[in-house]
Amino acid sequence: MTQLQAILDPILDDLSIVDQRLKEFSQSSDLPTLGELLQHVFASKGKRARPALTLLASGFHEHDKSNVITMAAAVEMLHVATLIHDDTVDEADTRRGRVTISSGWGDRVAVLVGDYVFAASATYVCDTGDIQVIRRFSETIMELSRGELQEMSLSGNPVGNMTEYLQRIYFKTGSLFATSGESGARLSGADTAKVDALTSYSRKIGTAFQIVDDILDFESDEISLGKPVGSDLVNGVITLPTIFAMEDDSIRQHVEEYFAQGKPPNLLEDIVKGIEECGAVDRAQKYADNLAKEARDSLTLLPDNRYKESLEALSHFVVARVS
């Protein structure tokens, strides 16, 4: 059993019902074009980190599983909707090894299909009947688009600012992770203290997940990552390794020159090398590791069971170095 299989073991059956729900949704449209697009989008399973979080967070109380499974399907649908619009915004050609809607069918179709999946995910959440969960879900959609807008609005004039960075990655990633865990806990009937603990855990895991993603942009080679090393900097996006590295005056100067001079590729190479050599990548990794530890600490008040073991293992898995 791989590490990931072990983590998912307590929820394997439920996760396959979630997959079934997603498949049913992708086959539900009576409009042939839309049906084809939905089946294309949902054909490849993603990591399913968010539905897994919803299901694991529900594992501390006896409850009717149907609402939690519906919610788990909804968070994955919301994630997929976000990807459809993000790929449109980022002009990405492929996603999960398949052509994106925007590159295969055009931006216009991608905007509308994304809207459709967003709205469909909200109807699933409505089926849970829990207004607090429904409201939090809508707020999460606001935060996701706000995070992308924040990243975009700064890309013309990048600043390396820790507060801004943490806020931005909360909106981009932490928010939906938090909502995934929170809704699973709430719908299982957990009390406020446990809901808060699982929300805090999920938010921290989401933030750590995003930081590791940002680290990989410096570490991976182009082939395994599918995009050039340092692509965030090329896009004007400053992430944690760069923020740490810019404490060094000479690297800060380099980064400022890079943007001032219209991002010449030779300067990028120097900067990426500088960021790795000054230990900033290691510091960023330690920051993520520490968040994962804080996430585990949030779980203290929960009873020991296999769900808790999985959540603990997940916190290690999320920050495990891939390269």
Add this chain to the structure above:
Amino acid sequence: MTQLQAILDPILDDLSIVDQRLKEFSQSSDLPTLGELLQHVFASKGKRARPALTLLASGFHEHDKSNVITMAAAVEMLHVATLIHDDTVDEADTRRGRVTISSGWGDRVAVLVGDYVFAASATYVCDTGDIQVIRRFSETIMELSRGELQEMSLSGNPVGNMTEYLQRIYFKTGSLFATSGESGARLSGADTAKVDALTSYSRKIGTAFQIVDDILDFESDEISLGKPVGSDLVNGVITLPTIFAMEDDSIRQHVEEYFAQGKPPNLLEDIVKGIEECGAVDRAQKYADNLAKEARDSLTLLPDNRYKESLEALSHFVVARVS
């Protein structure tokens, strides 16, 4: 007092609170870029037909107004979000006399701002606390995007089919009109029979409104409409006047040739002339007039009051010929 002023008279105070809510929303973002965009979008008031419908439909019962006003703001926000994405999809330059988000700030920003306003409108609906209304609202967003997708998917291979047309304009326009009226009625505490009556009225008004819009595409001159006469045909969209006209074999042949030959402008001129001369535009107008009458008939079971008078007057106003 103009006809429209008379219609809105019973709800003028409430409508100005709705305007205030929209203004507050447009000023609520702590992200400067987003704030600027929201203020741009909400600076010009539209016709506010949808919030007016919500408010008028609530006028048959004593009720706490705050939920209805929140709902009225939400339907207008949803409409605005739709316009942001539609203008992106249609590559429109201006809207309500102002530059569109997509043409002024780019498609990427427009996609995300539209998402943000969609989600924000859903949080407003959550504030009403009525799950049935919330769910219907999410379904409406699905139907709106489905309607646009249906129109787009047919534009490559247009067919003049009455069933398809009525379904398409229900999704595009009727659905949100119906939801606007239904939610106002429901949140005011109306019983099922009255909710159904006001929903039916609103759906028919929405459908009639869209048919008149489609007629104007043939009737208006380019200057007053802001787009060329026959622009729907240019975009591969077949509407009611064309469907009626295509009962005539020679016009059907002309239309088929027009699309088969890649839409030559000289053929368009002949078709538009043919559609007007064969009486199809008048037939479409009669169809809309009849829908407006059916809408009024739906109101029979409601007590006579100034709200009912306004709804009756609105049904006449919606189908009044502009040119």
